[in-house]
Amino acid sequence: MKDNLVFCEECRNDVTYTITEEKMNGTLKGESYEYMGKVARCTECGKEVYVAEINDYNLKALYDVYRKRNGIIALDKVLEISEKYSIGKRPLSLLLGWGEQTFSRYCDGDIPSKQYSDILQQIYDDPNYYNEILEQNKNNLKTTTTYEKSKRKIKSILGINSVSKPKIDVAISYLLNQCEDVTPLALQKALYYIQGFYYAFYKTFLFSNDCEAWVHGPVYREIYNRYSGYHFDPIKKTEDFDVSVFSVLEKAILDSVIKNLCCYSGKVLERFTHSESPWIETRGDLSVDVPSNRIIDKKLIGSYFIAVKEKYDMLTPVDIKVYAQKMFEEM
Template sequence: MAGRRRAFCMECRKETAYALHKTPITKTIREKEYQFLITTAHCKECGCEVGIKGILDYNAKEIDEQFRKSEGIVSLEEVEKLGKIYNLGKAPLSIALGFGEVTITRYLAGQIPSKEYSDIIRAALSDTKVMKGLLESNKDKLAEAAYKKAMSAIDELDALFSVPSKMLMVISYVFEQLGEVTPLALQKILYFIQGLYFSRYGKPLFNDNCQAWVHGPVYAEIYDMFSSFRYDPIDDPRFELLKGKSTNLDEKEREVIDLVVNTFGMYGGKVLERITHKEDPWIDAREGYSENEPSHEEISKESIKEYFVSVREKYDLNTETGIMDYIQNMLISS
């Protein structure tokens, strides 16, 4: 569909340039009416719809996704992730979930799951305990090797996500708001969230301490957790287990996170790193270390509090504009 964006217009009787639009349509599925948005191509000269290659397949996929969304049914990708997370092939996964042997194979070929089966898939995708329970109750039908493989995947996941829960809630919320974030940027964003929260309420949002690494403040256990996620944690199927973990954050906490996400969150990890390198908490904790010398010195919460309280005296940290001013000044100062 991409490319030169020209097609033959039946009205103009020649090849013209076209533009893509979103068009609402009504469709009846299983005796129920649904509204879907499909993509249509229109001649730029007369406005008439033109046919272009690939658009039917594209819209079929769009309708499928929108239908699943409106019915709360898992996507094909989610079904795929389930197998990846628990290290199970299609047939053993099907059996482990208590489905027929070929059910998952059918879903992966595009068949839409029933709401009941979809809910089971989603529950297993968001909680290892659910999967463990399913594996136990279907153990007799499963090959021993498959059972063991899935159980050890669960143990690894449980170890991975065993960081303090407040921190997990914050990370889950940051992911929801930002859509994508690299491990480096995430580290800095967590640090600024802590700083901003300190400056407002005089207490920390989470209890974890960060360390003054070469590339700025780092929460080590979070670093370990994401070290294998590479550059885009959200592409990792294990991220599914983090979804929805932010539900217990209160309004104050969300407000601070929103502020940081909408300001600091607009910058890449390297830019954020430059800012932290000019701030006292990191500089002070690195005292005695040369530029590229690894350090695990803790940056005390007290120093973060002191610093961000002092920033608050000069900048309006309650508004995005005030925070952007701070960021801009930090980036131009030498």
């Protein structure tokens, strides 16, 4: 019960108190406002006593009346915005072009100007409006991860299907946008390594597609047919690619493969795969120049890359660089 005691100046002692609701008047920014507040009174003498929580309640009640009369967004709506759109307080301020602490202050109870309030109210009411701001001002954010997380949430709210294309097609779009001069040969090997390392880290395959053990290494036949016209030339980049379609885990693998393996040419990556057991075992006794459509069993791919991850003590996808460097040194 000690936590429920407050000091009464009349009784000169710590006392219990009762709480009643009463009409109150307060002044804010030069204007007088009437509101329903609370009063704490000593149970011994009946005098009003100070209780911090009651004082905070009354201040909020005064602010709420002020907000309502002046068309200022309610505090509870301000507090909901970050969670609604999966974006932090500081990133939202940056996205809106405000001071980095501005939105945080509004969440702490500061009253926004009418101009800023109208913006927040429209963001709260209209997800399409927020989506426009997110796209127009995404470069204001400090990390792409912040953008991607919020973009996934807004797509969910708007009912936009972000997985309308097969994952392998989405991965290809990302690779072509992030890499320079991706030939059909290099693309095939990049997809193979994404598939293998994704399984090694997350025990599931990113693609449902099967690859075959061709003369020049693992090949996804459908993808080969799609880009075969480029021959040895780089594939044209796709446009308007939306990176937010990837989960954080998926993007971590793609980014590491791009950084640590796509820096090598398609011919170098071909030589890597020629020394790896999935391709070797699937080819069996075929000579190196004999065509084959034998499918590389996903179990072979999974077990091989799990073994690689364990051998090189990989803790995160960033550690793929150790394997890439070792393979290059052993060529």
